[in-house]
Amino acid sequence: MPEFLTGLSYFHFIRPWLLLLLLPTLLAWWLTRRRLAPRSQKPAGMADHLAHALSLDGHRRRRLLPVDVVMLATALVIAGAAGPSWTRVPNPLVAPTAPxxxxxxxxxxxxxxxxxxxxxxxxxxxxxxxxxxxxxxxxxxxxxxxxxxxxxxxxxxxxxxxxxxxxxxxxxxxxxxxxxxxxxxxxxxxxxxxxxxxxxxxxxxxxxxxxxxxxxxxxxxxxxxxxxxxxxxxxxxxxxxxxxxxxxxxxxxxxxxxxxxxxxxxxxxxxxxxxADDRQKWEDRGWLLFAPALLLALLWFRRGWTMRWAVGALAALVMPATPSSAEGLADWFWTPDQQGRRAYEHRDYAEAAGLFEDLDWRGRALYRAGQYENAAEVFDRLESVDALIAKGLSQIRQGSYREGEETLEQAVARDPSSELAARNLEVAQAILAYVDHARQTSGADDGADEVVFDDEMEGGQDAQPIESQELELQAAEQWMRTVDTRMQDFLKIRLSLETGGGE
Missing domain, CATH: 3.40.50.410 (von Willebrand factor, type A domain)
Known part of the structure; x- marks a missing residue:
């Protein structure tokens, strides 16, 4: 319950000005319902309560009318278009869960x-x-x-x-x-x-x-x-x-x-x-209100409930203002970016990358799908510092360590205050130093491109550091096995030194 109340405290509308459309909608509903109200003439000299009881339309005022359903469905669509939100969109380039x-x-x-x-x-x-x-x-x-x-x-x-x-x-x-x-x-x-x-x-x-x-x-x-x-x-x-x-x-x-x-x-x-992080965008949850609006629209198939003007009004609100293709059923209700977001949230990153039109999100989906080379090409078309960081990470992931380091250096140079860029540059430099050390200690020839990556290749295409990666993994496994056998002694010595050092 406390978590629910915390989320509820952040509830707001991304586009609150669209809620003003509720005013003419309410006015139209009130005028239409007033026009549809029964008008019966009471016989002269008859008491009001007797006339009401003897009238065939005595309870018609209380009956649910088609205009009431239209009003509710239209209000839901307007509220959905206003963009209800209570959560932020997490940055997929940062860890998806909290450190x-x-x-x-x-x-x-x-x-x-x-x-x-x-x-x-x-x-x-x-x-x-x-x-x-x-x-x-x-x-x-x-x-x-x-x-x-x-x-x-x-x-x-x-x-x-x-x-x-x-x-x-x-x-x-x-x-x-x-x-x-x-x-x-x-x-x-x-x-x-x-x-x-x-x-x-x-x-x-x-x-x-x-x-x-x-x-x-x-x-x-x-x-x-x-x-x-x-x-x-x-x-x-x-x-x-x-x-x-x-x-x-x-x-x-x-x-x-x-x-x-x-x-x-x-x-x-x-x-x-x-x-509470103002750097992240709010997540639009309006689609949650469109679903009940569509269910209410099914009542128009009942006899006597058809209101053609209401269908046109809802279509004007729901259909996109710009021309779009409708190759599938989903295209009638969601834009390609919205479909991409749905696939992304379900961790189908490869499908999301094919759906996104937004280059930033397409690059993120490609990165998550492991298509680092394609992701780097997409991020190269963007101008932001975050795109440079993402490009550098993509290059490192595909084994182009030197290029990744240079790209992250460009990100730091463009925005020296970016802690994310500085931290990733330090990681890239550490990886590069470790691979160089593994190459030297393995006795491999420095000029053998098939064993390790070429630091200064000018052809624009790095050799794949497969054997170098194997050396890294082997060194890590050997280190862990060595530490496991003496972990208690190792920790006892290390913590004693830290305490003696004044920490």
């Missing part, structure tokens, strides 16, 4: 075995289930006890987080305790560097009363939404936190109900933050 920071309590109390196999292990299972429900969403991992540490930065690979989760035990934490205040600060720092709205998920058996003021202050100052998943069979920790305004509290359940509740809270937090 999430997982703050896991790794204290001595989490090692208790009152919840099998232990509170900490159950918390890890819940985190894995939550990550499995967020396919494509990025997540970071923060572990805290007496100190807080960023274990893994934002990543869209759950396996990376799983490997670190396996090594998190109270023994590896440099300081004992349960300092959630430090975890809030560390998690907030991660999300402050993001351009898209995110959320913080605490997974703990309790929040110490000393940390409640910091929690309240963070939420009051407009910090990222905080969801707390309590790993405890005791109701006392939950009761102490229910009065915190803005905190979404979820108690552990033996099934997946708590995981589903956490996912709903994360999605609601993302939608609320997106609705």
């Amino acid at each position: 999430l920071v997982l703050a896991l309590e790794v204290s001595e109390s989490m090692a208790r075995r009152d919840i099998a196999p232990s509170r900490l292990e159950r918390a890890k299972y819940k985190i894995q289930d939550i990550l499995a429900n967020r396919a494509g969403g990025r997540a970071a991992l923060v572990a805290y006890a007496g100190s807080a540490h960023l274990i893994a930065p934002l990543t869209d690979d759950p396996q990376v987080l799983d490997s670190f989760l396996s090594g998190l035990l109270p023994q590896v934490m440099p300081e004992p305790g349960n300092n959630a205040t430090l975890a809030i600060e560390k998690s907030g720092t991660v999300l402050d560097a993001e351009t898209s709205p995110g959320a913080i998920l605490f997974v703990a058996d309790e929040i110490d009363r000393a940390d409640i003021p910091a929690l309240q202050s963070y939420l009051k100052d407009g910090g990222a939404p905080i969801i707390l998943l309590l790993i405890s069979d005791d109701d006392a920790p939950a009761e102490a936190l229910r009065g915190i305004r803005g905190l979404r509290l979820v108690t552990m359940t033996p099934d997946d109900e708590d995981v589903a509740a956490v996912s709903r809270h994360i999605d609601a937090a993302y939608r609320a933050a997106l609705a």
Whole structure:
């Protein structure tokens, strides 16, 4: 219910001036109904109530007339044309789900075995289930006890987080305790560097009363939404936190109900933050009102309900003002861009790319469909900084790392204040440096284009870096296997060094 009320608070009309058409519509309905009202002459000397009771048309005034249905259908069409909206259109070039920071309590109390196999292990299972429900969403991992540490930065690979989760035990934490205040600060720092709205998920058996003021202050100052998943069979920790305004509290359940509740809270937090982002367009939901209007139009097939002028009026409102083809039934009711949006929302990106006339959305659909070369060509026809970023990402995805880096450098040069362009340029440079390093350490010949991509090819066509990609994957797998065997020792040394370094 709170999520519904939050969405309702953003309800508005994109084109509110079209609602003025309701005034002449109401006037026409009133005049027409008045004209259709029965006019009966009462016999002289007869009482009004007797004349009304003896009249065959005594109840006609109360009967539903065709003009009433026409009025309702026309009002629905006008309201739909005005563009009711309560959600923003998410940018598909940014992560489709909110970036999430997982703050896991790794204290001595989490090692208790009152919840099998232990509170900490159950918390890890819940985190894995939550990550499995967020396919494509990025997540970071923060572990805290007496100190807080960023274990893994934002990543869209759950396996990376799983490997670190396996090594998190109270023994590896440099300081004992349960300092959630430090975890809030560390998690907030991660999300402050993001351009898209995110959320913080605490997974703990309790929040110490000393940390409640910091929690309240963070939420009051407009910090990222905080969801707390309590790993405890005791109701006392939950009761102490229910009065915190803005905190979404979820108690552990033996099934997946708590995981589903956490996912709903994360999605609601993302939608609320997106609705407050003025950089994104509002999503037009007018089509929801056109469907009942068309159903009401079916009543005109009844005998005595035909109103030809009403059909013409509705056709003038529904049909597009510009000429359009009607090769299919959908073309009668939706524009190609609207059909493309429907296919895009159903994740049929290849079909959406063929439907979109808007170049920006066509490029985005091609990018999502994995047709990176075609996407880069489409974005090359646009002039915005976002289009340059998208073109650079498309080039990187198809293996043209050098070209992608140069395109992102152009985006940064055009808009130095763009954090999205700067961050993606850093990622591109890191990828390029990593591939160069993998090439050098593999002993491959620098001039062998068939092994790695050619950095300075002038023909405009890059060699496909297939073997280089295999080297990257092999190096990553070897690293993960090495870390897995010594994860606890690795984390213990690393966190001790961080604490000794003053973090």
